[in-house]
Amino acid sequence: MSLLSLNKISKRFGETAAVADVSIAVEGGEFFGLLGPSGCGKTTTLRIIAGLESPDTGAVEFDGRDITARPSEKRGFSMVFQNYALFPHLNVFENVAFGLRARGSSPTVREGSSTDRLNERVKQALELVQMPGFDTRRVDELSGGQQQRVAIARAIAIEPSLLLFDEPLSNLDVALREETRRELRALVKRLNLTAVYVTHDQEEAFALCDRIAVMSAGRVQQVGAPRELYNHPANVIVAKFLGNNNLIRAMRLTSSNDPVTKFKTLEGGHTLTVSASHEQLMNLPVNNSCLLAIRPEAIRLNDKPGSDNQLAARVEHIEFGGPTTTLTLDANGLKLEVLVLCADEFVSGDECQVTVPAGQIRLLASP
Amino acid sequence: MTSNRPPEGGTPNQERRRRFALPAHSRSFFLYVIVGLVLLYGIIYPTAHVFIAALQHEGGWSPSNFFAVLLQRAVLESAATSIAVSVLTVVLCALAGVPLAFLFERYAFPGRRLFAALAALPLVLPPVVGTVAFIFLCGESGILARTIQHAFHLTKAPWSLRGWGALLLFHTYTMYPFFYVLAGAGLQRIDAGLAEAARSLGASRLRVLFRVTLPQLTPSLIAAALLTFMTSMASFSAPLLFGGNVRVLTLEIFSARQRGDTSVALTETVLLALISLVALIFFQRYEGTRRFVAAAMKGTTRRRQPLKSGKARLLAACAAIVFSLVLALPIATLVLVSFSRDGSWTTQTLPPVYTVSNFARIATDVESRSVFVNSLVMAGVATLAALVWSFCVTALTASGKPSRWKRLINVLVLLPWALPGTVVAVSVAEAYGQPNLLTGSFILVGTFWILPVVYFLRFMPLVVRAVQASIEQLDRALEEAAAVLGANWWRRFWRVRVPLVAPGALAGALLVFVIAMGEYVASVIVFTPGNRPVSIAIASAMRDFNLGSAAAYGVILIAMIVIVMIVAGRLESRAR
Numbered sequence: 001m002s003l004l005s006l007n008k009i010s011k012r013f014g015e016t017a018a019v020a021d022v023s024i025a026v027e028g029g030e031f032f033g034l035l036g037p038s039g040c041g042k043t044t045t046l047r048i049i050a051g052l053e054s055p056d057t058g059a060v061e062f063d064g065r066d067i068t069a070r071p072s073e074k075r076g077f078s079m080v081f082q083n084y085a086l087f088p089h090l091n092v093f094e095n096v097a098f099g100l101r102a103r104g105s106s107p108t109v110r111e112g113s114s115t116d117r118l119n120e121r122v123k124q125a126l127e128l129v130q131m132p133g134f135d136t137r138r139v140d141e142l143s144g145g146q147q148q149r150v151a152i153a154r155a156i157a158i159e160p161s162l163l164l165f166d167e168p169l170s171n172l173d174v175a176l177r178e179e180t181r182r183e184l185r186a187l188v189k190r191l192n193l194t195a196v197y198v199t200h201d202q203e204e205a206f207a208l209c210d211r212i213a214v215m216s217a218g219r220v221q222q223v224g225a226p227r228e229l230y231n232h233p234a235n236v237i238v239a240k241f242l243g244n245n246n247l248i249r250a251m252r253l254t255s256s257n258d259p260v261t262k263f264k265t266l267e268g269g270h271t272l273t274v275s276a277s278h279e280q281l282m283n284l285p286v287n288n289s290c291l292l293a294i295r296p297e298a299i300r301l302n303d304k305p306g307s308d309n310q311l312a313a314r315v316e317h318i319e320f321g322g323p324t325t326t327l328t329l330d331a332n333g334l335k336l337e338v339l340v341l342c343a344d345e346f347v348s349g350d351e352c353q354v355t356v357p358a359g360q361i362r363l364l365a366s367p
Numbered sequence: 368m369t370s371n372r373p374p375e376g377g378t379p380n381q382e383r384r385r386r387f388a389l390p391a392h393s394r395s396f397f398l399y400v401i402v403g404l405v406l407l408y409g410i411i412y413p414t415a416h417v418f419i420a421a422l423q424h425e426g427g428w429s430p431s432n433f434f435a436v437l438l439q440r441a442v443l444e445s446a447a448t449s450i451a452v453s454v455l456t457v458v459l460c461a462l463a464g465v466p467l468a469f470l471f472e473r474y475a476f477p478g479r480r481l482f483a484a485l486a487a488l489p490l491v492l493p494p495v496v497g498t499v500a501f502i503f504l505c506g507e508s509g510i511l512a513r514t515i516q517h518a519f520h521l522t523k524a525p526w527s528l529r530g531w532g533a534l535l536l537f538h539t540y541t542m543y544p545f546f547y548v549l550a551g552a553g554l555q556r557i558d559a560g561l562a563e564a565a566r567s568l569g570a571s572r573l574r575v576l577f578r579v580t581l582p583q584l585t586p587s588l589i590a591a592a593l594l595t596f597m598t599s600m601a602s603f604s605a606p607l608l609f610g611g612n613v614r615v616l617t618l619e620i621f622s623a624r625q626r627g628d629t630s631v632a633l634t635e636t637v638l639l640a641l642i643s644l645v646a647l648i649f650f651q652r653y654e655g656t657r658r659f660v661a662a663a664m665k666g667t668t669r670r671r672q673p674l675k676s677g678k679a680r681l682l683a684a685c686a687a688i689v690f691s692l693v694l695a696l697p698i699a700t701l702v703l704v705s706f707s708r709d710g711s712w713t714t715q716t717l718p719p720v721y722t723v724s725n726f727a728r729i730a731t732d733v734e735s736r737s738v739f740v741n742s743l744v745m746a747g748v749a750t751l752a753a754l755v756w757s758f759c760v761t762a763l764t765a766s767g768k769p770s771r772w773k774r775l776i777n778v779l780v781l782l783p784w785a786l787p788g789t790v791v792a793v794s795v796a797e798a799y800g801q802p803n804l805l806t807g808s809f810i811l812v813g814t815f816w817i818l819p820v821v822y823f824l825r826f827m828p829l830v831v832r833a834v835q836a837s838i839e840q841l842d843r844a845l846e847e848a849a850a851v852l853g854a855n856w857w858r859r860f861w862r863v864r865v866p867l868v869a870p871g872a873l874a875g876a877l878l879v880f881v882i883a884m885g886e887y888v889a890s891v892i893v894f895t896p897g898n899r900p901v902s903i904a905i906a907s908a909m910r911d912f913n914l915g916s917a918a919a920y921g922v923i924l925i926a927m928i929v930i931v932m933i934v935a936g937r938l939e940s941r942a943r
Contacts, residue, residue, distance in 0.1 A: 050847075050851050051850075051851070052847050052850065052851070071850070072847070072850040072851050073850050073851070073852075073853045073854055073855050074853075075851075076853070077851060078851055078852055079847075079848065079851040081844045081847070081848055082844075083842065083844060085842060085844035085845050085847065085848035087845060087848075087849075087863060087867075088845075088867070089866045089867055098849065098852055098854070098862075099852030099853055099854075102849070102852055102853040102854040102855075102858055103852075103853040154848075154852070155852075158852060158853065164851070
């Protein structure tokens with residue numbers, strides 16, 4: 001039984017459907033990501049989980065109970081906001097203590113002398129985010145990174161049953177972001193918290209999350225572990241959003257539902273061998289067009305002759321990117337991007353042989 | 368919901384506000400009842416009463432009587448006079464304020480800061496105090512006239528401070544800051560890059576001014592024109608004390624009531640209210656068509672250019688000093704006169720005998736002191752009420768879904784600010800001057816409470832606006848964060864909203880407090896002899912030629928205002 005589940009959640013703002021028919025299940029102890037471009041409905045979904053928006057239809061269940069109508073303050077979650085939302089009129093200690101005081105009636109805080117217990121909890125939380133001794137500082141005296149840590153301390157101090165993050169790292173500079181990201185995951189795992197993390201940054205989501213729901217246009221496109229999403233995108237949207245893909249329009253040639261099937265590309269007219277699952281092929285009649293995806297880094301240049309899917313191509317453009325170089329190739333009208341570590345031997349106009357490994361080609365379902 | 372916001376991205380404050388902090392039904396019902404009652408008793412009933420009473424005659428329904436009174440020559444003339452005075456005031460204030468704004472916003476030269484610091488001074492001067500100071504300085508037996516008279520050995524004063532000239536001069540002095548301040552702020556906001564782009568496209572300086580700068584400044588200029596027009600329509604002290612034969616509506620209403628000519632007073636009140644409202648709607652319509660949205664987000668702010676040529680610097684510095692003197696002289700005069708012995712200053716250029724007895728008397732004499740105590744108490748009561756009231760109103764209007772009711776509440780709350788003080792005072796006096804359906808046998812007129820009530824009604828829109836502005840600036844995520852952390856509505860209100868809105872609200876309340884302290888226009892209509900505010904005491908001291916006492920009252924008022932403005936300024940900068 002999942003700890004948190006959204007059942008067919010929908011929410012409209014005026015004419016726009018912000019969230020459409022979203023169902024997600026988050027397991028206890030899981031670091032779950034909501035990933036998608038801006039405007040895809042991920043923040044609205046998070047706000048519905050937090051109780052800051054109410055869904056038009058659908059239900060939110062937590063620990064087996066329907067909490068759709070439960071107000072935010074009674075959910076026992078906590079949230080780290082994009083701009084941190086630290087209370088400017090309170091110092092660091094009071095910010096972290098805010099949630100504890102607000103829940104003052106709960107027995108966990110009442111045990112023993114309540115002030116001692118409060119001080120202890122605040123101190124602990126600040127130590128966990130490596131900000132001990134900052135108690136009396138004003139929040140506007142802190143750097144962005146420090147504010148961010150206080151915001152996290154405030155959120156974990158109440159020992160939330162669910163921790164929500166709304167792009168909390170997007171206001172930090174790149175170096176700090178990567179460092180904080182690592183600490184954040186370690187912290188959440190150490191405290192054995194369940195987290196839902198919203199981001200538009202694929203790399204961040206991959207680094208942080210156990211599982212990710214990729215959202216687009218208000219809908220969940222695919223849910224899975226980072227590797228699974230990257231290697232086996234379920235549809236064009238996911239394939240396009242996660243990293244680069246060469247999308248090749250093609251037509252199925254052979255009728256047998258063998259794992260290895262032949263396709264003919266519409267541009268260039270090449271015949272490609274593709275490994276596809278039985279059920280994918282079941283839904284794709286012969287002579288119907290479909291999309292094939294191949295990662296730029298999966299294509300090989302000037303491989304030993306004789307392997308499958310070798311095409312003759314001409315180098316059209318070379319883009320030097322530091323550690324890697326991107327080549328744009330033209331194989332008889334079929335444009336391919338290829339990512340290599342070193343392309344010093346090539347100049348524009350060179351002829352070459354490209355290998356598109358059959359096992360790396362993904363047959364995409366239409367969205 | 369009608370707004371078409373993108374589903375997310377950015378901070379959809381408005382959307383958040385809707386769902387968020389939607390008060391529970393009982394709480395919002397309670398608030399609706401309070402707000403509704405205050406609006407009904409304070410605004411809807413008195414305003415409606417005046418309109419209805421104006422259409423009645425001797426207890427019967429008589430619209431024809433209303434039109435008969437309306438079409439009387441005196442009534443029409445005073446309406447035309449009011450409008451003419453206001454239009455001329457707007458033109459003169461624009462001619463004075465806009466060039467000053469250009470000079471002091473665009474260029475740097477010695478003396479600039481001095482003037483900039485004093486520029487808004489006339490705005491905070493209570494009109495009655497300003498009028499008195501003006502009489503001491505420019506009146507026919509004032510310092511300037513006497514100086515010239517004695518220098519040239521004239522047998523009588525070189526001018527008299529009466530009529531159109533005097534009135535318009537005073538209006539320009541007190542109201543030009545609307546144009547100066549708003550045009551200056553507008554100039555600061557204009558992207559200097561636009562003017563540079565126009566220049567690089569080959570436009571001359573003049574062309575840039577008329578085709579680029581001034582069009583962008585129009586919203587500021589319209590706002591300034593509106594404020595000036597409304598203030599001028601409501602102006603009362605200046606026409607009363609040196610308007611001479613310029614019979615404006617406010618004055619006519621006052622004297623019609625003094626004569627006991629209720630039907631004329633009511634008709635003129637309705638007329639004044641209608642003119643003010645029409646002007647407000649007209650200006651706001653026009654303003655709406657003239658808003659420019661900056662095309663580019665990033666702009667370069669213009670820096671003040673130092674004036675390079677020596678002559679220009681000298682000229683500008685002289686201008687700054689002269690204008691600063693013009694601004695400061697009336698107040699300096701007031702301070703000087705406040706130390707003169709009552710009755711000693713007759714034909715001399717300057718008061719001959721100086722004493723601190725005027726201030727000593729205010730401090731010791733029970734009756735003189737009671738005037739200040741009255742004003743303090745009444746302004747204090749009105750301010751506190753306005754503060755509480757503004758939190759009630761904004762708790763309703765600044766959260767939850769926008770609705771027609773909330774818009775109506777907003778309009779009704781802001782209505783008294785659009786109406787001249789005379790109209791507010793007359794409508795309350797007329798509505799609560801006899802037993803009626805709403806109050807039973809209780810008659811408000813003649814009690815202590817009439818003035819605090821009128822002050823509250825007149826000035827509470829200022830506090831409401833201040834609180835609304837603070838709430839709009841408030842990051843919605845703060846209250847949301849509090850909610851997610853487990854704080855209920857009450858806790859969010861007291862621990863998050865109130866402390867964060869407090870500086871802005873207090874600044875607004877302090878402003879209201881000082882304005883109420885010097886209030887005259889409405890006080891003169893409804894005050895009771897046992898409860899005279901400072902402004903009335905100043906006016907009666909002037910009538911008895913106790914010039915020193917009148918000035919001393921004014922000086923203390925100004926001192927209080929200065930202190931409060933400094934405190935309010937601090938609060939506001941802390942709010943930011």
